Amino acid sequence: MQVRFWGTRGSLPVAPRARAIEDKLVGVLMRASGRSFADEAAARAFINDELSFGEGHTYGGATTCLELEGADDSFFILDMGSGLRELGNDAFRRIAQEGRSRTYNFFMSHLHWDHIMGFPFFGPAFDPGAHIVIHSGHPDCEAALRRQQEEISFPVAFDWLRAKIEFKVLTPGETYHVDGIDVELMAQDHSHVSYAWKFRKDGKTLVFSTDAEHRMEDVEDKERFEAFFDKADLVICDTMYSLAESITLKADWGHSSNVMAVNLCHGAGARKLVLFHHEPTSSDADIDDLFAETVRYEALNRKNRTPLEIVCSYDSLELQV
Amino acid sequence: MIWAASSSTQGAVGRPAGDIGDDARDAFLAHLREGVAAAAAAGDDGYVVDLSAVEHISAGALMALTIARKEAITSNVKIVLARPSPAIREVLEISRYQLIFDIVDDLDMYGG
Numbered sequence: 117m118q119v120r121f122w123g124t125r126g127s128l129p130v131a132p133r134a135r136a137i138e139d140k141l142v143g144v145l146m147r148a149s150g151r152s153f154a155d156e157a158a159a160r161a162f163i164n165d166e167l168s169f170g171e172g173h174t175y176g177g178a179t180t181c182l183e184l185e186g187a188d189d190s191f192f193i194l195d196m197g198s199g200l201r202e203l204g205n206d207a208f209r210r211i212a213q214e215g216r217s218r219t220y221n222f223f224m225s226h227l228h229w230d231h232i233m234g235f236p237f238f239g240p241a242f243d244p245g246a247h248i249v250i251h252s253g254h255p256d257c258e259a260a261l262r263r264q265q266e267e268i269s270f271p272v273a274f275d276w277l278r279a280k281i282e283f284k285v286l287t288p289g290e291t292y293h294v295d296g297i298d299v300e301l302m303a304q305d306h307s308h309v310s311y312a313w314k315f316r317k318d319g320k321t322l323v324f325s326t327d328a329e330h331r332m333e334d335v336e337d338k339e340r341f342e343a344f345f346d347k348a349d350l351v352i353c354d355t356m357y358s359l360a361e362s363i364t365l366k367a368d369w370g371h372s373s374n375v376m377a378v379n380l381c382h383g384a385g386a387r388k389l390v391l392f393h394h395e396p397t398s399s400d401a402d403i404d405d406l407f408a409e410t411v412r413y414e415a416l417n418r419k420n421r422t423p424l425e426i427v428c429s430y431d432s433l434e435l436q437v
Numbered sequence: 438m439i440w441a442a443s444s445s446t447q448g449a450v451g452r453p454a455g456d457i458g459d460d461a462r463d464a465f466l467a468h469l470r471e472g473v474a475a476a477a478a479a480g481d482d483g484y485v486v487d488l489s490a491v492e493h494i495s496a497g498a499l500m501a502l503t504i505a506r507k508e509a510i511t512s513n514v515k516i517v518l519a520r521p522s523p524a525i526r527e528v529l530e531i532s533r534y535q536l537i538f539d540i541v542d543d544l545d546m547y548g549g
Contacts, residue, residue: 332500360533363503375532379496409531
């Protein structure tokens with residue numbers, strides 16, 4: 117399987133302001149001071165090899181949307197955040213160039229605005245030859261999608277979409293076989309409930325667990341998540357806040373921290389943790405720091421465990437599972 | 438984990454030592470609760486936990502600190518973390534615990 121990140125930001129789409137780009141350029145020019153580059157490849161090598169990711173790039177600002185490659189025939193899409201618009205455009209390209217199927221299997225963590233706002237801009241929803249199947253733990257998923265396209269909010273009504281759209285409500289604890297991939301879901305602590313998803317194929321396991329609050333004193337929660345993450349090859353976790361923020365000022369906001377994510381992955385014996393659902397007020401430099409601190413915390417907390425690889429997600433990241 | 442209690446000019450001091458692993462979480466929390474209760478009974482507004490002999494602090498230990506802090510606030514007692522090693526301080530700072538605890542390098546730095 118392969119996972120592709122189309123949107124990694126939490127809560128609200130963001131874009132860098134003019135000054136942020138100027139600051140980034142100034143930083144890079146200062147770092148390169150006195151250097152000359154023979155060609156574009158040498159300049160790119162400088163950016164990729166000598167700068168941190170946030171200095172030379174941006175983590176991006178689209179909200180939650182991931183794509184999982186590896187199903188027999190269909191697109192697998194996790195959540196409908198603002199990153200979905202670009203995925204839809206790229207799906208048209210791949211259908212035209214690669215003859216891909218026009219079937220789209222969605223898996224919804226929950227129905228909050230930042231996780232559904234991309235659907236009205238999802239081009240394939242207007243394709244009369246497309247078949248869209250929306251899997252959710254929420255029986256009110258259809259109501260949420262219809263409501264955001266009511267006239268007061270959006271000019272194109274849900275009923276004007278041309279694709280064949282189906283809703284399937286799945287039950288936690290059951291395993292479903294969807295187009296060649298085994299799928300499970302588990303309820304998480306979040307306003308109106310969210311669901312973690314687990315995808316398994318050919319002995320590989322990917323877990324997608326966003327918008328989940330882990331309360332430190334809740335031992336049962338810890339055990340449930342360690343069992344769900346058990347020996348997973350890749351776990352994508354909500355790491356929006358610091359631990360202190362998540363238990364004080366932002367307690368009950370439904371999100372978690374890098375420290376809790378490492379703890380759960382260590383307890384589960386997972387192999388790789390992806391930091392995800394970045395705080396919208398965080399700059400690229402802030403997310404660089406989050407990444408470096410999480411790598412360090414993993415090392416300090418590891419003891420005799422197998423090392424847990426830490427990856428920081430960004431819009432357009434692709435990872436093999 | 439080993440635990441000792443002593444006193445300083447600022448009042449009672451808890452002295453955990455060694456590895457505060459997940460399996461020591463409940464014992465660590467019980468000691469913290471005892472110390473906070475004793476500080477409250479003595480009319481102290483702070484309870485110092487001397488971390489200088491702690492070698493490793495687990496997620497469970499962070500959890501115990503969190504619970505004890507929450508309870509201590511209701512007793513008008515502030516838990517002060519003193520003399521952490523560089524590695525323990527790093528774990529506390531990555532967790533941003535410097536924002537919710539006083540972390541001091543010297544027992545005398547806490548003025549009570």
